[in-house]
Structure formats: C-alpha cells, structure tokens
Amino acid sequence: MTLAQELSGPAAGTGDPVLEVSGMSVDIRIDRDWVRIVEDVSLTVRPGETVGLVGESGSGKTVTSLAIMHLLPPNARIHGSVRVNGRELVGLRGRELDRIRGPEMAMIFQEPRRSLNPAFTVGDQVAESVRRHRRTDRRTAWRRAVELFDLVGIPDPGRRASAYPHEFSGGMCQRVMLAMALACEPQLLIADEPTTALDVTVQRQVLALIGEVQERLGLGVLLITHDLGVVAEVCDRAAVMYAGRISEQGPVTDLFDRTAHPYTAGLLHAMPDPVRHADRMGSIPGMVPPPDQFVDGCRFAPRCPFAADECAAPGIALRDVSVGAHEHTVRCARSGEIRPAEAFHD
Ligand SMILES: Nc1ncnc2c1ncn2[C@@H]1O[C@H](COP(=O)(O)OP(=O)(O)OP(=O)(O)O)[C@@H](O)[C@H]1O
Numbered sequence: 001m002t003l004a005q006e007l008s009g010p011a012a013g014t015g016d017p018v019l020e021v022s023g024m025s026v027d028i029r030i031d032r033d034w035v036r037i038v039e040d041v042s043l044t045v046r047p048g049e050t051v052g053l054v055g056e057s058g059s060g061k062t063v064t065s066l067a068i069m070h071l072l073p074p075n076a077r078i079h080g081s082v083r084v085n086g087r088e089l090v091g092l093r094g095r096e097l098d099r100i101r102g103p104e105m106a107m108i109f110q111e112p113r114r115s116l117n118p119a120f121t122v123g124d125q126v127a128e129s130v131r132r133h134r135r136t137d138r139r140t141a142w143r144r145a146v147e148l149f150d151l152v153g154i155p156d157p158g159r160r161a162s163a164y165p166h167e168f169s170g171g172m173c174q175r176v177m178l179a180m181a182l183a184c185e186p187q188l189l190i191a192d193e194p195t196t197a198l199d200v201t202v203q204r205q206v207l208a209l210i211g212e213v214q215e216r217l218g219l220g221v222l223l224i225t226h227d228l229g230v231v232a233e234v235c236d237r238a239a240v241m242y243a244g245r246i247s248e249q250g251p252v253t254d255l256f257d258r259t260a261h262p263y264t265a266g267l268l269h270a271m272p273d274p275v276r277h278a279d280r281m282g283s284i285p286g287m288v289p290p291p292d293q294f295v296d297g298c299r300f301a302p303r304c305p306f307a308a309d310e311c312a313a314p315g316i317a318l319r320d321v322s323v324g325a326h327e328h329t330v331r332c333a334r335s336g337e338i339r340p341a342e343a344f345h346d
C-alpha cells in the first residue's frame with residue numbers, strides 16, 4: 001500500500017467533523033487583569049474540507065489557532081468547547097492531550113525556518129516526528145521521512161533529507177514543515193499564514209501542494225490568512241474575524257456574492273485587483289483595535305460607514321442569512337437594512 005493510501009480518509013466535506021469549535025473564548029492575563037482576546041468563536045471543519053479564517057493583522061487568528069491546538073502561553077485560559085474527532089480537548093492536560101494533538105491534528109506556522117532546528121538535518125527532524133508518533137527503529141523512520149519528502153514534492157528526497165535547514169529556501173522549508181506535520185498522520189491540519197513569508201510564485205506552489213496533499217489524504221484544513229484572494233482560491237467555506245469575534249461565516253461564494261457584513265465588504269475592497277493599479281488598491285480606514293480598547297456593541301462600528309445607534313448595543317445576535325443548504329451567518333445589527341457591497345468606494 002502506498003503512503004497516500006495508507007493515510008487516506010473519507011471523501012471531501014462529508015463525514016463527521018474533524019474539528020468542532022463552539023463558543024470558544026480566550027483570555028490572556030495582562031498585568032493583573034484577564035483580557036478577552038477571542039470571543040465566542042464557533043467553527044467546523046469536515047474531512048477533506050478547507051475552511052478559511054480570515055481577518056486583518058491583530059484580529060485574533062493566531063490566538064484562535066493556538067487555542068485550538070492547546071499551544072497557548074501559560075498566562076492564557078480557554079472557555080467553551082474544542083472537539084477533535086468528537087473528543088473534547090478543553091480541560092485535558094499533558095499526556096491525554098498529547099494523545100490527540102500529535103496523532104490527530106498538526107499545525108504549520110507562518111515562518112517555517114524559525115520552527116526548524118538549525119542544528120539537525122531536515123531528514124532527522126522529520127524522522128524524529130515519525131518516531132514520536134510510531135515506535136519504529138531509526139532506519140524505518142528515516143525511510144518514512146524520505147517518503148514524506150517525496151509526497152510534499154521535495155526533489156531528490158533521498159539526498160535532500162541529509163541537508164540542513166539553511167540549505168533550503170523558504171518554500172522548501174515550508175514543505176519540510178508540511179512533511180513534519182504529516183508524519184503524525186493527522187486528520188486535521190491548521191496552517192497559520194503558511195505563505196505570507198514567501199514570494200508570490202512560491203506561495204501558489206505551497207497552497208497548491210497543501211490542496212494536493214489534502215485531496216490525497218482526505219485531511220480537513222483550517223487555513224489562516226489575511227488575504228481573501230487566497231480564500232477565494234482554495235477554501236470551501238470561511239469565517240471572517242474582526243477584533244476577536246467572527247463577524248461573518250459561510251460558503252466562500254456567499255461571502256463574495258452575498259456579502260452580509262460591511263467588514264467583509266471592506267476586505268473585498270482591499271483585495272489587489274489585477275485590473276486596477278496596485279497603488280490604487282483600496283483599504284479600510286482605521287485599524288483593528290487592541291483587545292483592551294474593544295468598544296461595547298459592534299467592534300467594527302468605529303470604522304463602519306453604516307454605523308448607527310443600534311450598533312452600540314451589546315450582544316448583537318448572530319443572524320442566519322443562508323440562501324442555499326449551506327449555513328451563512330452574520331453578526332451585524334443592521335443586517336437586512338444595508339447593502340454592504342456598497343460600503344467602500346475608491
Ligand atoms: N501572549 C499575548 N499577550 C498579550 N496579548 C496578546 C498575546 N498574544 C496575542 N495578543 C494580542 O491579541 C490580539 C490578536 O493577536 P493575533 O496574533 O491572534 O492576531 P492575528 O490575527 O494572528 O494577526 P496577524 O495577521 O498579524 O498574525 C492582538 O492584539 C495581540 O496583540
């Protein structure tokens with residue numbers, strides 16, 4: 001049996017969720033106070049599906065992904081529920097957590113080179129992950145590492161496995177990270193901005209590779225990015241995050257064609273447009289506020305062209321704006337009254 005067959009899961013987008021996050025909040029202790037950085041996040045990823053988590057810098061994407069992986073710093077606490085293959089992770093510790101974290105979910109980070117140890121060959125590092133996952137001898141683990149390098153498209157994998165990270169380009173390091181993540185045969189891959197440190201051509205290659213590996217292995221992928229263009233290209237569904245909350249979530253086609261939140265409209269407006277000049281690229285005036293400056297009510301209101309009195313009321317409900325069978329939800333007090341697509345102009 002080939003490695004891909006051995007690892008393969010059920011068909012895309014079907015089956016029970018590999019990841020089910022519901023009502024998850026994250027607090028970080030800053031000085032003597034607990035500050036809520038991420039609030040009431042709910043997300044589902046099914047086998048073979050790619051779900052985007054998109055938002056500007058500082059919106060809480062990394063904190064969300066670290067919380068799901070239970071890799072938050074010790075001054076953080078998590079509320080709500082994170083289920084991986086139906087099992088609750090919140091409240092587990094140490095060995096219990098390791099039993100799920102390695103084998104069932106893996107994460108790749110924004111800067112691959114910083115996640116690799118410069119003192120060991122890339123082959124040794126992937127083989128070590130294999131050995132941590134399965135009790136095999138060194139030679140078997142090394143062979144497996146070479147197979148994984150082949151799977152992620154590293155040319156001449158047998159020879160390249162003996163190289164050190166500094167001998168690899170950024171794109172190749174990201175492939176090594178992906179091989180390392182796959183060494184544990186996870187069903188869920190969380191990729192935090194896996195391409196932002198890379199140039200555009202290599203970005204496309206890495207995204208295509210993730211898609212290819214996913215299709216072959218039936219992985220569920222949570223892809224974190226600030227770029228709606230990437231979401232359009234590779235995701236089935238996406239959640240748009242602003243100031244620690246999900247403002248809109250739904251199938252990618254709905255986010256683009258039936259945009260329900262002015263923030264999503266702003267991100268769409270800020271996408272580079274090949275027809276317009278790059279220097280005319282739109283942007284949303286203002287910035288994401290830091291967590292200690294979140295306002296009551298809608299946090300986007302200070303930047304929103306539609307802001308009205310009702311936006312200041314706390315507890316804006318999540319509304320279902322689905323048209324088809326797939327759920328499309330928005331958290332906007334003026335949903336239904338406004339046309340977000342008209343929010344931003346040049
Ligand atoms: N350990 C921490 N202590 C205090 N504040 C933190 C900590 N980690 C993150 N934050 C704050 O939480 C907010 C969300 O940060 P996060 O890194 O999740 O954003 P992001 O969406 O991943 O941004 P980027 O696109 O720049 O990676 C930011 O305001 C950040 O300063």
Ligand SMILES: [Mg+2]
Binds near residue numbers: 061062063192193
């Ligand atoms: Mg981040």
